[in-house]
Amino acid sequence: MKTILKSENIKKKYGKESVVDGISLDIYENTFTVICGPSGSGKSTLLNILSGLIRPTAGKVWYEDKVISDYSEPQLADWKRLEVGNVFQSYMLLNNLTVEENIKISIAPGKTPLSFDRLTRMLEIDSILDKFPAQLSGGQQQRVAIARAVIKAPRLLFCDEATGALDEANSKKVVELLHSLKSAFGVTILFTTHNAQIAETADRVLTIKNGMLHKDVMNENPISAKDMVWG
Amino acid sequence: MVLVYKQLTKQMIQNRIFVLLLLVLTMLTSLSFYFVIFSIDGNMAMLNTLTTLTENQQLYKNALNANASLAYTFFISTVLLTSFVFVMYFYRFYRANKKQIGCLKSLGFKDSSVCACFVVFVAVLSLIGAILGLIGGYFLSDVLIHANADTYSVIGLVKKIRLSSLFIGLLVSTAIFCLLTFFCYSFVRGKEPGILIAGNESRAGFSFSLRVANRICDMIPTKNKLTLRIALRKPLSIFLLIVAVMSFSVCMILGRSLNISSQKVFDSQTTGHNYEYDTRYSEFQTVPTPENVIPYLDNKVRLFVDGHVIEQSATGLYTLNNLYELQNTKGDILSVPKVGEVYINPGLHEIYGLNIGDRFVADIAGVSHEVTVADIAVNAKSANIYVNADELSKALNVPIGAYNGVLSMEKLNDGVATTKDQRINTLNKEAVSNNISAVINQCIGGLIGAILIFLALYASFGDNTRDMLILHMMGYRTKHIRKMVIDVYMPIVWTVFFLTLAPSILLARSIQKSLSISTNDYMPFGTSISVIVLVFAGLSIIYWLVQMLFGLGIRRIVAKEEISEFIYAE
Known part of the structure; x- marks a missing residue:
C-alpha cells in the first residue's frame, strides 16, 4: 500500500500540557482509517495536525514527499484547498449561502471538481440545493458538509466526530456514504470517533491514549456500514 | 444573585x-x-x-x-x-x-x-x-x-x-x-x-430575511456574486451600515453647512449695501432729506404664513439707488416694490416656502394687509421684508414721505447712525458665534458619526468571523478571505454613501430648517463638492482603520490556533 500521509514523532503541547506525545504513523492511500480513543486522548488534535489545521510543536508531517508541517501559511492554505477535505461534528456551513453555494465555494481553481449533479444525487441533497443551512436537519447539513469537502476531489478527507451530532439512522447513512465516496473517487479517509461500530467498518483502527498511539490494528474483515448495530 | x-x-x-x-x-x-x-x-x-x-x-x-x-x-x-x-x-x-x-x-x-x-x-x-x-x-x-x-x-x-x-x-x-x-x-x-x-x-424569520436579501442579490449584476451575497445576506449589518453612513454624512454636511451659513449671511448683508451710514430716528421725520440718500420707513410686522406667525420688520422704500442695490436670485437689481407687493428675504423663502406670486397676510400696526410676493431679495436685511413706502405710510397713518431711517454716504446731523464698520463688526461677531456652534456640531457630530460607522463595520466584520475561519479551514488564503468577506464592504459603503447622499443632504437641510425656526435665526443651508469629498474621505479612512484592526484580529486568531477552540465551541 502506498503511503499518502506520514507523521514523524509529532508532539503538541499547550503550555506544559502535552496533548499529542510523539506519534509516528503512515496513512495509506484509499483507505478508511478510524482514530478512536477516550475523550481528551488527543485524537482530534492529531487529526487537526494531520489536516494542517494546527501545527505540531515538534515532529514532521509528510504528504507524499513534502513536509507540510514546514509549509508557509499560503503554501499550507493551497495544500488544504487542493488536496484536503474536512468534515466536522458541527457541520461548519456558511449560514448565508445556499446548499449549492456552500458546496461550490469549495471548488478549487485549476482543478477539475467531481460531478456536482452526481455527488448531490449520491448524497441525496439534490432536492434541497436552494435551501439555507438553517432550513435543514442535522443529517442534511452533515451531508452538505460532506459534499462540500468532497466536491473538489480531495485526496484526503478528514472527518472529526462527523456523526457525533447525528442519530443512528443518519450516522449510518453518513458512514455508508463515506465508504461509497472512498470506493467511487479513491479518497483516503481519516475518521475520529468514539463509536466502536464505525471502527468495525474501517480498514484500519488507530487507538490513541494519553496523546500516544496505543494500538494500530489493520481490520482484515471490515463489516459493511449497513450491518452496523448501534449499541 | x-x-x-x-x-x-x-x-x-x-x-x-x-x-x-x-x-x-x-x-x-x-x-x-x-x-x-x-x-x-x-x-x-x-x-x-x-x-x-x-x-x-x-x-x-x-x-x-x-x-x-x-x-x-x-x-x-x-x-x-x-x-x-x-x-x-x-x-x-x-x-x-x-x-x-x-x-x-x-x-x-x-x-x-x-x-x-x-x-x-x-x-x-x-x-x-x-x-x-x-x-x-x-x-x-x-x-x-x-x-x-x-x-x-x-x-x-x-x-x-x-x-x-x-x-x-x-x-x-x-x-x-x-x-x-x-x-x-x-x-x-x-x-x-x-x-x-x-x-x-427563529428559523422561519431567519429564512424570510434571507429570502428578501437573496432577491436583492439576484437583482445585482456582479461578476463575483458569491462574495456580495455573503455580505448582503446579513440584512442587519447592511441596515446598520446604511444608518451609520447616513448619520455620518448628515452630521458632517450639517456641521459644514452651519459653517458656510455664517459666510452666506455675511455676504448677503454686505453685497449691494454700499451706504456708509444707516441712521435711525425714534420719531417719524418729515423734513426733506438731502439728495443721494435713501429714506425709508421701518416698522415691526407680523406675517401669517401656513400657520406660522413670524415676527419681521417691514421696510417701506420710497426710492432705491446705488447706495442700496436690492438684488433678486438671478442677480437683477430690483426697483421699489409696487403697492400690494413685497420683496421677501431668502429666509422666508427657504424656511417657510414662500415663493414669487404667493400671497400672505401681514399685520402692520394692528391692521391686516394681504400682500403678494413680487421677488426674493437675496441681500435683504435679515428678518426684513420690503414694501412700498406710500402703502406703509398709509398703514402707519403717517404722511406720505415720512421716514424713520436713512441710508447715506455722509453722516447726518441728527438720529442714531450705524457706520458700515460697526455693521460689519456686528456681522463678524455673529459669524464668530455661529462658527463656534458649527465647529462644536461638526466635531461632535463627526466623532459620533465615526463611532457609529466604526461600530457598524466592526459588527459586520464580527458577524463574519465564523465564515472567515471556515474559509481558512477550507484552504482559502488570508488575502482571499479578506477579499471575499472584508473588502466587499468597501463598495457597499461607497454604494450606500452615494445612494444616501441625496437623502442625507435633504435631512441635514430639514434639520437646519428646524433649527432656524426654533431659534428664529435664519441659517441658510449650504453644501459643496468639497464637503461631499470630505465625507467620502472620512468614510474611507474609518473603513480602512476598521479593516486594518479586523485584519490583525483575524491573523491573531489564526496564528494563535484558536481555530480548534472555535471548532469545539460550535
Whole structure:
C-alpha cells in the first residue's frame, strides 16, 4: 500500500500540557482509517495536525514527499484547498449561502471538481440545493458538509466526530456514504470517533491514549456500514 | 444573585470594544450638552436680571439662546444615536448569549431578575459616562466662555449650571438608556429556557430575511456574486451600515453647512449695501432729506404664513439707488416694490416656502394687509421684508414721505447712525458665534458619526468571523478571505454613501430648517463638492482603520490556533 500521509514523532503541547506525545504513523492511500480513543486522548488534535489545521510543536508531517508541517501559511492554505477535505461534528456551513453555494465555494481553481449533479444525487441533497443551512436537519447539513469537502476531489478527507451530532439512522447513512465516496473517487479517509461500530467498518483502527498511539490494528474483515448495530 | 450579576457582567464586558464605545458615546452625549450649558445657564440668569441690555449684551443673549437650542437639539440627537448603538449591542448580545441566558432561566432565575442585571449594568455604565462628560464639559466650557467674552466684549461671565440642566444631562439620558435596556430584554423575555438553549427558535424569520436579501442579490449584476451575497445576506449589518453612513454624512454636511451659513449671511448683508451710514430716528421725520440718500420707513410686522406667525420688520422704500442695490436670485437689481407687493428675504423663502406670486397676510400696526410676493431679495436685511413706502405710510397713518431711517454716504446731523464698520463688526461677531456652534456640531457630530460607522463595520466584520475561519479551514488564503468577506464592504459603503447622499443632504437641510425656526435665526443651508469629498474621505479612512484592526484580529486568531477552540465551541 502506498503511503499518502506520514507523521514523524509529532508532539503538541499547550503550555506544559502535552496533548499529542510523539506519534509516528503512515496513512495509506484509499483507505478508511478510524482514530478512536477516550475523550481528551488527543485524537482530534492529531487529526487537526494531520489536516494542517494546527501545527505540531515538534515532529514532521509528510504528504507524499513534502513536509507540510514546514509549509508557509499560503503554501499550507493551497495544500488544504487542493488536496484536503474536512468534515466536522458541527457541520461548519456558511449560514448565508445556499446548499449549492456552500458546496461550490469549495471548488478549487485549476482543478477539475467531481460531478456536482452526481455527488448531490449520491448524497441525496439534490432536492434541497436552494435551501439555507438553517432550513435543514442535522443529517442534511452533515451531508452538505460532506459534499462540500468532497466536491473538489480531495485526496484526503478528514472527518472529526462527523456523526457525533447525528442519530443512528443518519450516522449510518453518513458512514455508508463515506465508504461509497472512498470506493467511487479513491479518497483516503481519516475518521475520529468514539463509536466502536464505525471502527468495525474501517480498514484500519488507530487507538490513541494519553496523546500516544496505543494500538494500530489493520481490520482484515471490515463489516459493511449497513450491518452496523448501534449499541 | 451576586453570582448572576458577576456572570452577566463578565459576559457583557467580553466585547470590550463595544462596551468601551458605549461608554465613550454616553460620555460624548453628556459632554456635548454640558460643554455648552455650563457657558449658558449662569450668564443667561445674569442677563435676565438686567432691565436694559446694551447692544452687545443683547447680541450675546441671542447667541446664548441659539446655543441653548443647539445644545438641546444635539443632546436629543446624541441620545438617539447612543440609544441606537445600545439596541445594536443588546441585539447582538442576546443573539450570541441566548444559551447562557436560557441556562440561567433553567436554573430558576426569573426574567425580571436577569433583566435587572442588564439595567443595573447600563445604569452604572451611562452614569460613569455622564459624570465623565460633566467633568469634561465643565473644563471645556472655558473655551466657549472666553470666545463669547472676546466676541461680545462682555465681562464678568460665569460658569454655572441650573439644577434642572444637571438633572437632564445626568439622569434623563441614563433613564432613557435603562428604559431601552429594559425593552431590549424582550429579545429573550418570555422565551422558554429550552428554546433559548437549543438556539433555533427563529428559523422561519431567519429564512424570510434571507429570502428578501437573496432577491436583492439576484437583482445585482456582479461578476463575483458569491462574495456580495455573503455580505448582503446579513440584512442587519447592511441596515446598520446604511444608518451609520447616513448619520455620518448628515452630521458632517450639517456641521459644514452651519459653517458656510455664517459666510452666506455675511455676504448677503454686505453685497449691494454700499451706504456708509444707516441712521435711525425714534420719531417719524418729515423734513426733506438731502439728495443721494435713501429714506425709508421701518416698522415691526407680523406675517401669517401656513400657520406660522413670524415676527419681521417691514421696510417701506420710497426710492432705491446705488447706495442700496436690492438684488433678486438671478442677480437683477430690483426697483421699489409696487403697492400690494413685497420683496421677501431668502429666509422666508427657504424656511417657510414662500415663493414669487404667493400671497400672505401681514399685520402692520394692528391692521391686516394681504400682500403678494413680487421677488426674493437675496441681500435683504435679515428678518426684513420690503414694501412700498406710500402703502406703509398709509398703514402707519403717517404722511406720505415720512421716514424713520436713512441710508447715506455722509453722516447726518441728527438720529442714531450705524457706520458700515460697526455693521460689519456686528456681522463678524455673529459669524464668530455661529462658527463656534458649527465647529462644536461638526466635531461632535463627526466623532459620533465615526463611532457609529466604526461600530457598524466592526459588527459586520464580527458577524463574519465564523465564515472567515471556515474559509481558512477550507484552504482559502488570508488575502482571499479578506477579499471575499472584508473588502466587499468597501463598495457597499461607497454604494450606500452615494445612494444616501441625496437623502442625507435633504435631512441635514430639514434639520437646519428646524433649527432656524426654533431659534428664529435664519441659517441658510449650504453644501459643496468639497464637503461631499470630505465625507467620502472620512468614510474611507474609518473603513480602512476598521479593516486594518479586523485584519490583525483575524491573523491573531489564526496564528494563535484558536481555530480548534472555535471548532469545539460550535
